[in-house]
Amino acid sequence: MPWWRRGTVYQVYPRSFQDSDGDGVGDLAGIERRLDHIAALGVDAIWLSPIFPSPMADFGYDVADYRDVDPLFGDLAAFDRLLAAAHAHGLKLLLDFVPNHSSDRHPWFVESRADRTNPKRDWYIWRDPAPDGGPPNNWISDFGGSAWEYDAATGQxxxxxxxxxxxxxxxxxxxxxxxxxxxxxxxxxxGVDGFRIDVLWHIVKAEGFPDNPPNPYWRPGITERDRLIQRHSTDQPEAHAIAAEMRAIADGYGGDRVLIGEIFLPNDRHARWYGTRARPQVHLPFNFQLIENGWDAAGLREMIAAYEASLPPHGWPNWVIGSHDAPRIAARVGEAQARVAAMLLLTLRGTPTLYQGDEIGIGQVDIPPDRVRDPQELRQPGIGIGRDRSRTPMPWDAAPHAGFSTAEPWLPLNPDWRTRNVAAQDGDAGSMLTLYRRLLALRRAHPALSVGDFRLLDASDGVLAFERRHGDAVLRVALNLTHEAKPLPFGGEVLLSTLPGSAHETLRADEGIIIR
Incomplete structure (x- = not known):
């Protein structure tokens, strides 16, 4: 059983984890300093958001050099030290690979833009204007506006x-x-242990570049990108062959290297990114449905069943409830239900990915207009798509700037950082941090929770229940997604509750229970 099936991934957003040099921005040395926290949490791997040289137009997802480290974060020697230290802590280290696009300051694009006959002209996608002089088609950028930019010097x-x-x-x-x-x-x-591959389903476009069809469900107030269905600009058949070649490279380094693909698609198309047994693609096409769906037992039950049914026989599931792009789970469902969400994430069948700060329950963080840094929010304000609220610095203690930095952080801290921080929760038996540690310890102690079979169970309205089984070991999970008490659907020995103590005969409001 490879580690990425039984293990858990922890996402670190380097700008916001720990600053070591007093510039208000996190860095690699800061991450190395905090490895004890990550290891004590009980996860198995760290995924780093991009650390490559970048002008930071999109905070590292505009890469100017794929083989180096941005001075903001350190250098290759600092990376090597972090990698060695992570491995010494028993942790794998995954990098964020950004293959769809580079920075416009990457030397490849500088050459490509120089003139139409440059050898690297065809390394990027250039097209003549439409007959009216406008963009070649109607495609919309994910950040709003046309997906085409006119270059006056070369006329394309x-x-x-x-x-x-x-x-x-x-x-x-x-x-x-x-x-x-x-x-x-x-x-x-x-020596890296794998990659999370950014927007993998984008990397090939339909030949001929036809217009994308309109989305009949779009309405004002939704991101402009969704005005069209991305039929021709994403998820093209040829991209699957590229994913299979990436997998062959990873497999060539041994069975422990893992590829995680960022893919937003319906179940049937999402499942194709596993490939076949004979020609596998990514190990884990990221599954964001716990982020994208409403928070109710009936809807989650239906979603989980449909996702499980869509997987090919060789496909391994995975789950995510938070990321650098999504609103925080405690902000979405409240702190009480965020505890239930933690139990759901860490007891479903499949590989879970945790996002930094969720383990202490960081909730809503309002970013003042003059502190907004996210280009997506700046280009499409007022519709609630800003990502800065998920990227605020990690609060470590009650020292100035929450122990994150000796200077003003690049983004505001969560407003309750003086009481909601790692140090405050470290010795508190009832804290969110303690709950995450206990859940992760149970996953390691009980193979039924990490690699066991999965079966949904009947329960009263508002309760999501399921069984995990491995050999003779049977564990059952009951999650009350409501704010009122519900009947406990089964009995047994309570291994863990999201709330102190346990009533045993009932499922208390906002309570999750694991029973043997």
Missing amino acids: YYLHAFLKQQPDLNWRNPAVKAAMFDVMRFWFDR
């Missing part, structure tokens, strides 16, 4: 699925593919 448009500072690479060009595969080998050779 280039494609950018995100910011204009993030031109899309042309993965139909074999030279691009070879160069990016060499990037993967560079980091594998350095």
Whole structure:
């Protein structure tokens, strides 16, 4: 059983984890300093959001050099120290690979933009204007506005699925593919344990670049991107062959290297990214449905059943409730239900990914207009898509700036940081941090929870119940997603409750229970 099936991944947003040099921005040395916290939590791997040299137009997802570290975070020597220290703590280390686009300051794009005859012109996607002089088609950037930017010097448009500072690479060009595969080998050779692959389903576009069809369900107040269905700009058949080649590279370094693909698609199309037994693709196509769906037992039950049913026989499930792009779970469902959500995440069948700060229950953080840094929010204000609220610095203690930095942090702290921080929760038996540690310890102690079979069980309205089984061991989970007491659907020995004590005969309001 490979580690990524039985283990748990913890996402670190490097800018916001720990600052070591007093500039208000987190860095690699800061992460190394806090490895004891991550290891004590009980996770198995760290996924780092991008650390590569970047102009930071999209905070690292605009890469200017795929083989180095941005000075803001340190250097390659600092990375090597972090990697060695993580391994010494028994932790795997995964990097965020950004293959769909680079920065417009990457040397490849600088050459590509120089003139139409440059050897790297075809490394990016250039097209002539439409007959009216406008963009080649109607595609919309994920950050709003046209996905095409006109370059007056060469008289053509280039494609950018995100910011204009993030031109899309042309993965139909074999030279691009070879160069990016060499990037993967560079980091594998350095010892990394895998990659989370950014927007993997974007990397190939339909030939001919036809217009995307309108979305009949779009309405004002939703991100502009969703005005169209991304039928021709994402999830093209040719992308699956590229994912299979990436998998072959990873497998060539041994069975412990893992590829996690960022993919937002309906179940049937999402499942195709596992590939086949003969030609596998990514190990784990990220499953964001706990983020995207409402918080009610009936809806979650239906979603879980449909997702499980969609998996190929060789496919392993995975679950996420928080990330650097999504509203925090405690802000979405409240602190009481965030405890229930923690139990759900860590007892479902499949590999869970935790996001930094969720283990102490960071909730709503309002970002003043003059502190907004997220380009997505700045380009489409007022519709609630800002990501800064998920990227606020980690509060470690009640010292100035929450122990994150000796200077003013790059984003505001959570407003309750003086009482909601790691040190405050460390010795509190009833804290969210203690709950996460106990849940993760149970996963390690009971294979039924990490790799066991899964079966949904009947329960009263508002309660989600399921069984995990491994050999003769049977554990059952009951989660009350309401604010009122419910009948406990089964009896047995209570291994863990999300609340202090246990009534045993009832499921208290906002309570989750694991029973043997």
